[in-house]
Amino acid sequence: MSAAAGGGWTRALARGVRGRCPRCGAGRLTERWFRLRATCPRCGLALAPEEGSWTGAVVVNFALTGAVFVVTLVVLVALTAPQVPVGTLLAILVPVSALAPLAFLPVSRTIWVALEFAALGRS
Numbered sequence: 001m002s003a004a005a006g007g008g009w010t011r012a013l014a015r016g017v018r019g020r021c022p023r024c025g026a027g028r029l030t031e032r033w034f035r036l037r038a039t040c041p042r043c044g045l046a047l048a049p050e051e052g053s054w055t056g057a058v059v060v061n062f063a064l065t066g067a068v069f070v071v072t073l074v075v076l077v078a079l080t081a082p083q084v085p086v087g088t089l090l091a092i093l094v095p096v097s098a099l100a101p102l103a104f105l106p107v108s109r110t111i112w113v114a115l116e117f118a119a120l121g122r123s
Contacts, residue, residue, distance in 0.1 A: 009118045016114025019106060021045055023117060030106045036113075047113050054109065056116065061108035065100040072096050 012022035019029055026042030039046055048054065073093060077084055 012114040012118040013111065016111040017107065019110045022114035029110050029113065033106060036106070036109050045117070053116070054112070057109045057112035060111050060115075061101050061104050064104045064108060065097065068100045069093065069097055 011025075015022045015025050020027060021029060021040040021043060023045045024040060024043040026040055029037050029040065029047060031037055036047055038048065073089070076089055076092060080088070
């Protein structure tokens with residue numbers, strides 16, 4: 001079944017952002033924060049079909065973390081300009097950079113499953 005038959009890229013990606021199966025839209029693909037189910041509980045879609053398939057999820061996580069970092073940096077610099085307190089920036093940005101990848105882990109995985117499903121139309 002291709003992504004077009006199931007509603008296209010937009011639907012698959014929206015389902016991935018919500019942590020749902022990109023094929024059927026059924027509920028939670030995560031068992032725990034750091035653990036994704038092997039298959040969709042409703043339609044049986046394999047979520048990690050092969051070794052190394054999570055490389056893309058790492059890229060998605062990196063992009064989301066980078067976006068949060070840049071937005072936080074821009075907002076903080078805009079609020080404190082012209083005398084930007086570097087110590088305060090570091091005190092805020094270091095924890096953001098350390099915690100954001102952990103916060104985005106489940107959603108980065110489900111987004112990657114959705115992108116992979118939409119691109120490859122795997123069943």
